[in-house]
């Protein structure tokens with residue numbers, strides 16, 4: 251038996267593409283580094299379950315790394331490391347490089363909002379002795395996934411005198427939690443025959459929050475009406491100083507109470523609420539912190555409102571990114587149009603990881619696989635690439651060379667089968683400003699569920715990818 255490879259075998263090795271996993275590509279040290287890196291990521295997940303909390307956590311990391319607060323109109327000069335806190339809900343981080351600003355900026359843009367259940371403006375009611383909050387879901391949720399899981403209340407209330415009150419209850423040790431109830435199987439005959447998408451309704455997503463009436467000083471049940479509601483308001487008034495009308499000027503939401511946790515015997519996966527898209531925000535932010543001082547001017551955007559279309563003052567469709575590039579131009583003798591023409595962006599958002607449990611919706615050859623690295627989506631969109639900026643082959647080539655140069659484990663990704671559905675990211679809004687943009691992100695299982703799954707190897711690959719781009 252000859253050991254020598256045939257010409258065909260050698261040729262196949264040379265010309266065929268073979269996707270590699272982290273296990274085929276990495277040393278034991280690199281695998282250990284990935285696990286290490288994700289200790290910080292898990293903490294980031296737990297501290298920032300809403301965009302407001304993620305902004306606070308991110309600013310803490312930035313200030314420790316020497317970044318300082320910036321206001322529009324402030325002077326900017328080479329070497330500056332600043333962050334712009336946009337209304338407490340989105341964050342723009344800038345590190346001014348040493349090269350001519352007209353060479354362009356390198357933008358990494360992730361989002362820090364996640365699907366959840368927002369409280370309505372008149373949320374509180376009682377029914378048959380039980381107290382509830384009414385909700386209006388935020389982003390793409392599969393409603394049935396939110397029933398019978400522990401939920402936590404997060405957000406901010408602006409009282410009638412303008413005081414801002416932070417609320418966070420349900421995910422610290424000893425906290426009570428809240429939940430949506432569901433039918434028992436014994437009485438679910440009719441519900442079971444309904445299609446999954448209509449068995450649960452938005453108006454049915456009422457949160458169980460109390461079951462006790464208000465008790466008067468003498469220990470008797472209050473004669474007042476709305477006894478349970480009064481019990482809830484008495485608690486909220488005592489703890490937070492708010493009254494029912496303050497709900498009208500509040501942003502309160504229900505998020506899963508559970509914190510991030512290792513999944514699997516090998517502890518290589520992380521299960522958590524809100525990987526989409528903090529699993530890209532954290533790597534983009536840490537890459538920015540590590541690479542501030544690069545010759546290139548770097549911008550890292552942590553956007554809000556992506557899950558509901560990126561509209562508004564804190565969404566990526568706001569002109570703020572362009573304004574900040576204008577400010578860079580003014581301060582550094584650049585031409586904003588030239589800067590944008592020479593800029594590049596990685597739109598940092600998750601991809602749908604191939605799920606062997608649901609092979610029928612994926613086209614495996616073009617899906618991203620768990621543990622095969624960060625995923626690049628040249629295009630997103632749906633129904634024939636509708637609604638995507640579709641990066642050029644040339645720009646994909648530029649990014650590919652950066653990744654290869656730095657040994658980044660990466661793969662490509664499409665969301666699923668062509669006619670199965672689709673989705674979009676912030677990529678097109680940035681590309682519309684004449685900035686070459688492509689989507690890069692971590693493959694996720696159970697995307698948008700209250701408990702999403704990613705692999706530590708892919709999170710670490712994302713960090714290496716954003717670092718390669720910043721260098």
Ligand code: MN
Nearest residue numbers: 526527599600
């Ligand atoms: Mn996303």
Ligand code: MN
Nearest residue numbers: 526527557698
């Ligand atoms: Mn999403």
